[in-house]
Amino acid sequence: MKKVDYIIVGQGIAGTCMALKLLKEKKSFFVIDNHFHKASAIAAGIYNPVVLKRFSIVWNAAKQIERLREVFTDFEQLLNKKYIYNFPVYRIFNDEQEKKTWLKKATTHPDLIDYLSTDTQQLNDFLSIKEPIGSGEVLNTGRIDLTNLLQDFKNYLDENNLFLDEKFDFDLLKITGDSTNYKDIEAERIIFSEGYNILNNPYFKNLPIIGVKGEVLKVKTNAVLPEAVVKGKEFLMPLEDGNYFVGATYDRDNVNYDNTTEAKDYLVNGVKQFLNDEVEVIEQKASIRPTVIDRRPIIGEHPTIKQLICLNGMGTRGTMLAPVMVDKLYNFLEHNLPIDKEADIARFYNRFN
Ligand SMILES: Cc1cc2nc3c(=O)[nH]c(=O)nc-3n(C[C@H](O)[C@H](O)[C@H](O)COP(=O)(O)OP(=O)(O)OC[C@H]3O[C@@H](n4cnc5c(N)ncnc54)[C@H](O)[C@@H]3O)c2cc1C
Secondary structure, three states: OEEEEEEEEOOOHHHHHHHHHHHHOOOOEEEEOOOOOOHHHHOOOEEOOEEOOOOEEOOOHHHHHHHHHHHHHHHHHHHOOOOEEEOOEEEEOOOHHHHHHHHHHHHHOOOOOOOEOOOOOOOOOOOOEOOOOOEEEEOOOEEEOHHHHHHHHHHHHHHOOOEEOOOOOHHHEEEEOOEEEEOOEEEEEEEEOOHHHHHHOOOOOOOOEEEEEEEEEEEEOOOOOOOOEEEOOOEEEEOOOOOEEEEOOOEOOOOOOOOOHHHHHHHHHHHHOOEOOOOEEEEEEEEEEEEEOOOOOEEEEOOOOOOEEEEEOOOOOHHHHHHHHHHHHHHHHHHOOOOOOOOEHHHHHHHHO
């Protein structure tokens, strides 16, 4: 029997950040993942403190961005590769009223002053971009290359015999006193970071996780574009291979992993609204975001089986949320510190009866 402090089920961005934390804290663990659809691997990985629909600040944005930079720098050092790409996000205005609102918030709103630029003509030199009313630049933004990071980290875990490439089988889980047994592993606790698939977890399936399907494209274009995310109806983002990422759809009604022609056309048309050049689609992907009824993550322990832990509900913003949520969860588990009530699983304990 192998004895460890933790088993982590699910190596998306949540489980990956948790594993890094355990490595740093010198805790023993195994990660289990069967590479069943991983939302994190197809995500753009954009981090952006501003909600671009309403020009409002994201919950706890400053703290999340600060921690994100530290944690992904740690990954860069551990794996000796670049994953952080700092570049701006430009939001093309739809009308004069939007521009007016932006400028007002950029100059008077205490939470937004640091993040909204007042220069609204920065894309003027890019003739491929149609922006008759201008665009606003969000500062302190960028992208984490999650696709490569997750694969490289999986390889690292493999090399160190910390990874089990399999589906976690609940029939083989035995809860014993204050510990757990899974196959030949005895673990003090099991952290479930299964993304949307948590709805198939018999212990946590009643949590109010709402799947939001997202489809994205990789496209080729000859347009001369800035090293930035350009967001009109949809967004275009440069990739390391010279191609561009186009995203993303939000579908709550058809929650599956299939690519659809409708989404492809929708995304291409969304880009054409602000791009004069043609785009050629070279790849399409789909996955499901684990969102929560009240738009906050869900972390903490099962109400009656304290060895079973939930790390989920990263929703549409796993890149920014995961590093901070992992810290909170770790401090709760190892130092008995309380979890912020907005993110605490306890707010849903009434669903476990
Ligand atoms: C199209 C799209 C674009 C997005 N863009 C962004 C973005 O730009 N910025 C941003 O911050 N967020 C973005 N997101 C949201 C982000 O992807 C999610 O918040 C995040 O991926 C959730 O991470 P997770 O680790 O909880 O789940 P996942 O990444 O889904 O990982 C869960 C893992 O658990 C494994 N698993 C599940 N059940 C089992 C089991 N029984 N046994 C073994 N393994 C199991 C799965 O194989 C998977 O690897 C986007 C999402 C989508 C779909």
